[in-house]
Amino acid sequence: MPKQRYSVFALIREAMRHHSGWQRAWADATPRARYDVVIIGGGGHGLATAYYLGRNHGIRNVAILEKGWLGGGNTGRNTTIIRSNYLQDPSAAIYEKSRSLYETLSQEINYNTMFSPRGCLMLAQTEHEKRGYQRTAHANVLQGVETEFVGPRRVKELVPIINIDGPRYPVLGALWQPRAGTNRHDAVAWGLARACSDMGMDIIQNCEVTGIDRDGDRVTGVRTSRGAIGCGKLAMIVAGNSGALAEMAGFRLPIESVALQALVSEPVKPCMDVVVMANTVHGYMSQSDKGEMVIGGGADGFNNYTQRGSWHHLEQTVRALVETFPMISRLRLMRHWGGCVDMTGDRSPILSRTPLANCFVNCGWGTGGWKATPGAGWATAEMIARGEPGPLAAPFGMERFREGRFIDESVAAGVAH
Numbered sequence: 001m002p003k004q005r006y007s008v009f010a011l012i013r014e015a016m017r018h019h020s021g022w023q024r025a026w027a028d029a030t031p032r033a034r035y036d037v038v039i040i041g042g043g044g045h046g047l048a049t050a051y052y053l054g055r056n057h058g059i060r061n062v063a064i065l066e067k068g069w070l071g072g073g074n075t076g077r078n079t080t081i082i083r084s085n086y087l088q089d090p091s092a093a094i095y096e097k098s099r100s101l102y103e104t105l106s107q108e109i110n111y112n113t114m115f116s117p118r119g120c121l122m123l124a125q126t127e128h129e130k131r132g133y134q135r136t137a138h139a140n141v142l143q144g145v146e147t148e149f150v151g152p153r154r155v156k157e158l159v160p161i162i163n164i165d166g167p168r169y170p171v172l173g174a175l176w177q178p179r180a181g182t183n184r185h186d187a188v189a190w191g192l193a194r195a196c197s198d199m200g201m202d203i204i205q206n207c208e209v210t211g212i213d214r215d216g217d218r219v220t221g222v223r224t225s226r227g228a229i230g231c232g233k234l235a236m237i238v239a240g241n242s243g244a245l246a247e248m249a250g251f252r253l254p255i256e257s258v259a260l261q262a263l264v265s266e267p268v269k270p271c272m273d274v275v276v277m278a279n280t281v282h283g284y285m286s287q288s289d290k291g292e293m294v295i296g297g298g299a300d301g302f303n304n305y306t307q308r309g310s311w312h313h314l315e316q317t318v319r320a321l322v323e324t325f326p327m328i329s330r331l332r333l334m335r336h337w338g339g340c341v342d343m344t345g346d347r348s349p350i351l352s353r354t355p356l357a358n359c360f361v362n363c364g365w366g367t368g369g370w371k372a373t374p375g376a377g378w379a380t381a382e383m384i385a386r387g388e389p390g391p392l393a394a395p396f397g398m399e400r401f402r403e404g405r406f407i408d409e410s411v412a413a414g415v416a417h
């Protein structure tokens with residue numbers, strides 16, 4: 001059956017027949033014995049990799065294996081901030097590629113991902129931070145990323161609910177990226193899954209990889225909760241579970257897994273139409289289409305694999321933001337949650353070959369990989385298809401930790417959401 005096109009006419013047609021004619025967005029596949037490429041992880045990055053394998057390289061005999069449900073990992077748990085105002089050149093290149101792919105993704109895959117380029121302010125609340133963001137603004141000019149350092153008055157114009165005269169943390173200015181923003185995370189996962197399924201790829205949920213079969217330095221297949229599956233090439237794209245998967249394959253990754261948490265308030269009338277990040281106090285906030293204030297903070301200070309929130313973090317994050325946004329002290333908390341993120345020492349990702357000739361990893365995005373989803377998928381697909389990293393991925397090989405070639409965004413960005 002030809003794939004249904006989503007449009008206003010389709011909506012009207014379905015409304016007239018009680019929505020009885022919608023097709024399933026993607027087929028529920030049963031695993032086959034072998035694929036050219038097996039991707040472990042049905043999050044945004046795994047799905048984007050599969051999508052660009054098909055779209056850019058014509059590789060369509062692909063399976064995406066997900067132990068739970070599509071997008072149920074960090075993809076469905078993040079606060080959806082998209083920006084590309086990083087300091088280092090390799091970071092700016094991949095995040096800007098990603099941001100620009102997001103701009104047209106909805107039209108390309110015929111699925112509304114609700115991309116909202118509403119702009120993002122990163123507040124400077126100490127002299128040190130002000131100098132840091134001015135430096136980033138200069139770097140961004142050279143990288144072709146449109147940002148600007150703005151003063152406190154402009155910040156107040158953009159965010160009327162902000163208090164710029166806080167006694168401890170006054171707002172001294174901000175790094176402003178007008179084309180940054182947010183989108184809808186589930187929609188990206190579902191839309192990409194639909195596009196992959198349409199190209200004949202198999203999306204297999206409830207399929208946990210429990211072992212990796214090797215012949216010397218080559219992967220021959222994976223063992224899963226739904227049987228053994230052979231593969232020509234393997235990609236591990238499992239965020240906080242990357243260390244566990246690498247161990248199954250017999251190598252180690254320089255990754256630590258920690259919980260990162262977020263929360264939303266009760267819905268209120270529209271009051272803030274940009275994203276604001278306050279990295280000195282470590283909190284950030286945007287308003288969802290439903291009116292909830294979406295708030296995030298820092299990661300846990302100890303390694304763990306949990307996927308839930310905790311009270312002390314909530315208190316810390318909200319306390320941090322109250323001086324800058326006094327109005328949130330009167331809001332009620334609606335829900336909070338956590339995800340398991342994969343952190344590297346330099347807070348930059350790993351897009352890399354591995355000690356196994358036909359096995360590749362995409363991980364280490366830590367607290368900030370949502371914004372990179374299409375760009376990282378593009379770069380990972382290129383690496384799988386060519387057997388070696390292309391220009392976007394090359395700086396992010398894991399050998400950089402051995403060679404001391406760090407891409408230091410921990411000092412540059414401080415916080416990476």
Ligand SMILES: Cc1cc2nc3c(=O)[nH]c(=O)nc-3n(C[C@H](O)[C@H](O)[C@H](O)COP(=O)(O)OP(=O)(O)OC[C@H]3O[C@@H](n4cnc5c(N)ncnc54)[C@H](O)[C@@H]3O)c2cc1C
Pocket residue numbers: 040041042043044045046065066067068069070071072073074075076077078079080081082207208209210237238239240241245260261262296337338339340341365366367368369370371372416417
């Ligand atoms: C609270 C929170 C807020 C965040 N906010 C932002 C933000 O505002 N902006 C931003 O850019 N980034 C943000 N991030 C980070 C971002 O969500 C992640 O970097 C990104 O979503 C990672 O995508 P992924 O596809 O690699 O991982 P995931 O979406 O986690 O996908 C990995 C998948 O692999 C599956 N898996 C694991 N092990 C196995 C196995 N053995 N077999 C089969 N499947 C397996 C998991 O179930 C999971 O679905 C946030 C993260 C969190 C937790």
